[in-house]
Amino acid sequence: MVTGFDTWKCHICGEDRPDSKISVLSKPLIINGQVCGEQNIRYCNDRRACILGAKDFSFFKAREVE
Numbered sequence: 001m002v003t004g005f006d007t008w009k010c011h012i013c014g015e016d017r018p019d020s021k022i023s024v025l026s027k028p029l030i031i032n033g034q035v036c037g038e039q040n041i042r043y044c045n046d047r048r049a050c051i052l053g054a055k056d057f058s059f060f061k062a063r064e065v066e
């Protein structure tokens with residue numbers, strides 16, 4: 001089976017990486033404290049900053065006012 005050389009954009013660093021270097025983290029999408037669905041965050045599995053960034057990443061991150 002030939003799958004070609006697929007690349008994916010890392011959501012953390014924004015780079016296009018080969019499929020083997022990208023992992024997906026599924027997290028519940030929470031808006032205003034309610035689960036509204038799921039978000040799939042792609043990150044480089046060979047970059048520590050991206051792995052750590054993915055854990056903290058959200059597409060709909062609400063900035064808290066302190």
Ligand SMILES: [Zn+2]
Pocket residue numbers: 010011012013014015043044047050
């Ligand atoms: Zn990355």
